[in-house]
Amino acid sequence: MQQGYDAIGRLSQMASGATTYVSGLSFNAAGQPQGFSYGNGVAATFGYNQRLQLESLRYVNGSQHLLVADLSLDKQALPAQLTRRHLGAPTPVAHPSLPRFCVKSLSGMPIIEMNGLSKTYTAGFWRKKEKFALQPLSLSVEEGEVFGFLGPNGAGKTTTLKLLMGLIFPTAGSATILGRDCGDPAVKAQIGFLPEQPYFYDHLTAGELLDYYGQLSGMAAADRARRAAEILERVGLASARDLALRKFSKGMLQRVGIAQAILHDPKVVFLDEPMSGLDPIGRREVRDLMQLLNDEGKTIFFSTHILSDAEALCDRVAILHQGELRGVGSVADLTSRSRGQVEVIWQGASAVEAVRALGGDCRATGETVRALLPEDKLDAALDALRRSGARLTAVNPVRSTLEDYFVERVSASPQEVAS
Amino acid sequence: MSARLASIAFNTFREAVRERVLYNLIFFALLITAASVLVGQISIGIERIVLVNLGLSAISLFGIVIAIFIGIGLVWKEMEKRTLYTLLARPVRRWEFIVGKFLGLVGTLVVNAALMAVGFFAALYYLVHAFDRSDLHLLAALYFIILQFIVVTALALLFSSFSSPLLSAVMAFALFFIGSFAEDLRAFAQMSEGAARWLTVAAAHLVPNFASLNVIAQVAHQQPVSADLMLANTLYALFYAGAALCGAVLIFERRNLK
């Protein structure tokens, strides 16, 4: 396509929650999205009560391309207009009725750069035993990205974060943030950090802690008070402002941690296992918050071992295992790899035989049938279903998930990793 | 920079207060009251001497114990509890952290001593019903006690930057005890011979010199404190504490946090 939208996303039915993978988006003359197409090019228009969540949307116009992180259209809120931010344009213009819609372009400028960063601990009485907490790691994170740092426990994620924060010193290599060495105090004013299982001064209240940290970040008194109130509101702790931190639950502490990380409006936010220890509601809230922060233009660098979070949030991920970098890539790329199969779900048992004949593996539960069949047979199957009067519920390409990629990379031997 | 130092110092002070350190004042108040009331009944002619000795010694000892017990945890506790993680991620230099903590604890001790001094002077007035010029020397003794605090705090902080609280406490108390006899130690060292001599002389000069900072007996007998001594002591305390603080900073700057 010379000009137009190239998209990958999910269309979900609000009522049933069933989702369909789609690619491609069509717009009317007024620039409103009106339809989509399936991976094989079959076009359809939006129905009611549908939410379109695009994971990757590119507008291609010659050499320019824009990347859309998240596009949720609630059909009931139409007309919706795509807004776009061209390369180099300073600020995005967001449509007020679409708070979750944002067009984001990545400038390609690395905001965090790690060069051969490694950490070795010596243990044992004579300091002879070496433990390679982090093998030389070279990585860069672009401005405006949400970057996920994945790995099983003990992989070295926290070590990397501590190195970046200047809490421990590397055995070799270096890292820069915003163009300066990561130990430089000037950099610290522009970054925020949430450690794993954060711990704060017991004797302070949440409000006092934010005030104290605000002072240390060089914020003026009036600013501090205002921002603290804002932030507490934002993380949902407004009522706990005068409560002593020693009385906070784990989830509340996590929120305070986020609050102090974003208090001074940093450009980059580092989070170590931000979702750990939270209940599903808490996790959802944190995820939404992280998304919001990214919408505001902040770069998010976070580590986690929960892949679904990474899949939902990240632009790119890196996979770490036993101190080694095992893989880097954009989520879109990694999850767009089709496995060559399609899953079709419909109501109406009559078409089962026809689909089976095409080579599909069918499973019926009452009236609902689920079938897996090769991609190239999809058209024929859909025809068969239409002919038999079956009611199509969903068509989902079976894609490799991030989990697949993760497991593959983690179990690869070091030699394979290098390839 | 100074704003950050003040901020850290104030937070250290606040922490000490909220950890109920100032409750020791109650104990002191009881002690001094009991002393001033009872002393008239158990001895003749030396009430003032006993009260001054007791009061000033208590102020000094209480303060030093507090200085050690809080000081040894100042850095250690933050490293163990990881409160430092979010703190050091802010534009705070590590040395500012150390100096700020130092100032905060010294401030706490000064406030503590000042409150005690008020109680002490009240008890003294109750006993002698008048102040005279020689009582100014008491202020000199108090000033020296503050200098003691400065030295002890700096040492405790130094230990805190690399050693566990138990070991730090032992070392700090040991140094305080040895330092009280530092002059004799130097005398011993001068008398020693052979290879050990340089070692003992060096050690004797590196031990904190608390002996010269203790003029309590002197002021109890209403003897004056010379200005020369005040100057020399001030310089000594500042230099020594400065050295200990530099040591703490150098250690802390290169520490890998857990």
Next chain:
Amino acid sequence: MTASRSITRFFAALLVLCLVGSILTLRRLDRLRASATLEEVLYLPSARVLRYLSFGYTGLMANLYWTRTVQYFGRRHGERAARFDLLPPLLQITTDLDPHLVVAYKYGSIFLAQEPPEGAGRPDLAVDFVEKGIRANPDDWQLYYHLGFVHFIERKDYIAASEAFRRGSEVPGAHPWMKVMAAAMAQFGGERETARRLWTYIHQSTEDQYIRANAVKRLRALEVDDAVPRLEERIRLYHQRTGLWPESWNQMIVDGFLRGIPLDPLGLPYKLMPGGRVEVQKPEDLPFIRHGLPQGLAPSLFAVPDKANADKAKEQEKQ
């Protein structure tokens, strides 16, 4: 990315500066305090208070105070001071804290007894002090030794000195020379009978050949010092009666003033010299004698001054 190098350099330099500064100031402090330190002693009313203050570590405190005593004494001595006022209280405190710190008694007695500027010039205090030490440490014979010397040298009380040595000699394990010293002191004191008894006892009891030989010589000297004045007395009597000095012993025997030829302890007859003097034949074989020496020959340094006869001579001169 490691700790900033400029910060490290700055603080390392500051550290060195502060250390040097502290040491220099320390020396100044020591100079200022040199006179002040020990005045604290005056503020401490008694060793009892110190005892409480030392939480049971009295031995350590005693050592500390002993060191301070030595320092004090050394400084005053170096200043050629005339007064050592703090010495007695320092010594008292030291020994009150640790009565068994024997070295304090030993050297302390010397410090106290010697004439200024060598010492405090208080032998009376020294005596009391050592006696205190003896009471606390009755098994230490050396204390008696020090006591004896204080009596002997500073107080010139030879009887007391002899008594001290005698008491000390009775302590089990005492050096045999203690008896020797007791005897010698007694002789100095003019107590010849005591001396004779002691020397005889030594002669009989000692196994040391040199000591025995010495005792023999001493006894012989005693004999000579007894015999010669008696003989000279007899000769004066002869001169008084006859108006002439005798020419020989035989003359005196014939005239009834002597019963036989007087023999010295070596078995050799005494020599009768003109003018009524009596001399021994071989003075070199009779060390320690005072009488009967040829004219011009001074008595041995180790000969005991004849106090009794010296007093008599003084009286005669007066007359």
